Amino acid sequence: HIVSIFDIGQDEYDYYIVMEYVPGPEILDNDPPVVPTPPVSLDEYIKIRGPLEPDEAKQLIVKLCHALDYAHEQGTIHRDIKPENLLLGHGGLIKIADFGWSVHAPSSRRKTLCGTLDYLPPEMIEGREHDAAVDIWSLGVLAYEFIVGNPPFEAEGHNQTYRRISKVDLRIPEK
Numbered sequence: 233h234i235v236s237i238f239d240i241g242q243d244e245y246d247y248y249i250v251m252e253y254v255p256g257p258e259i260l261d262n263d264p265p266v267v268p269t270p271p272v273s274l275d276e277y278i279k280i281r282g283p284l285e286p287d288e289a290k291q292l293i294v295k296l297c298h299a300l301d302y303a304h305e306q307g308t309i310h311r312d313i314k315p316e317n318l319l320l321g322h323g324g325l326i327k328i329a330d331f332g333w334s335v336h337a338p339s340s341r342r343k344t345l346c347g348t349l350d351y352l353p354p355e356m357i358e359g360r361e362h363d364a365a366v367d368i369w370s371l372g373v374l375a376y377e378f379i380v381g382n383p384p385f386e387a388e389g390h391n392q393t394y395r396r397i398s399k400v401d402l403r404i405p406e407k
């Protein structure tokens with residue numbers, strides 16, 4: 233459940249990465265699709281479909297747990313797990329992509345503030361050391377967002393969001 237990279241390189245103008253193609257999901261009522269659709273980020277999927285059903289959310293979270301477990305066993309911390317960095321493919325396939333903030337840290341802890349605000353853990357926004365647990369925190373934020381439709385600590389401004397994350401000010405909406 234991690235996008236495969238087949239080649240990286242540089243020509244005289246640009247750097248490039250050759251990655252696995254992830255065929256798109258069945259968003260519309262054309263299952264199976266007649267023409268393969270492009271990959272869709274989970275962010276786009278939620279905007280089109282709305283919050284996920286609990287069973288669908290559970291299946292995706294389990295797949296992401298396996299992917300993060302593998303990455304962490306390899307000493308890699310993603311540090312930017314969010315719907316925009318998750319590609320949803322045909323048949324319920326999900327792949328983690330965009331390792332731009334990732335770090336290979338088999339034995340060291342980090343202090344760099346990086347990632348996307350709504351998904352950052354308290355230790356990162358408070359400037360404390362962090363490790364692979366930051367990805368697990370983000371996974372919990374995702375689980376909430378999958379069901380509710382928005383991140384749990386979302387607030388008017390950055391400072392209010394920081395404050396809500398620091399205090400773990402979590403509000404579960406009534407259904």
